[in-house]
Amino acid sequence: MYILNLSYIKPLENIDSLLEEHIKFLKKNYEAGIFIASGRKVPRTGGVILAKNISLNELEKIINEDPFKREKAAEYEIVHFIPTMMADGYELLKDDPE
Numbered sequence: 598m599y600i601l602n603l604s605y606i607k608p609l610e611n612i613d614s615l616l617e618e619h620i621k622f623l624k625k626n627y628e629a630g631i632f633i634a635s636g637r638k639v640p641r642t643g644g645v646i647l648a649k650n651i652s653l654n655e656l657e658k659i660i661n662e663d664p665f666k667r668e669k670a671a672e673y674e675i676v677h678f679i680p681t682m683m684a685d686g687y688e689l690l691k692d693d694p695e
Contacts, residue, residue, distance in 0.1 A: 598633070598690065599656060601646040602674040603665065609641065611670050618664040626659060633690070643671060653677065 605612055623646075626632040633647040648656060656675065665671035680690050 598650050598680055599648040600676040603671045604643040605671050607670040615664040622663050
């Protein structure tokens, strides 16, 4: 699994102008089964995306399709981890290492 930590590097006006296209990007990757959860940080300085365990190369290709990344409006930090324990009801988060 990956935690994608987005940090805005442009003003919110720039972010808002890309938001509709960013939401389409998110929906596409939910439908493809890649993204698990996403949302804004509080305060609104960026966002977080949880992604399934795929190859880093494939994930980077996906990230490069994000208008926030393409327009250099946000930076991505990628954290790869293997969940080994989770609360009841979240077992679907457990995945096998590649």
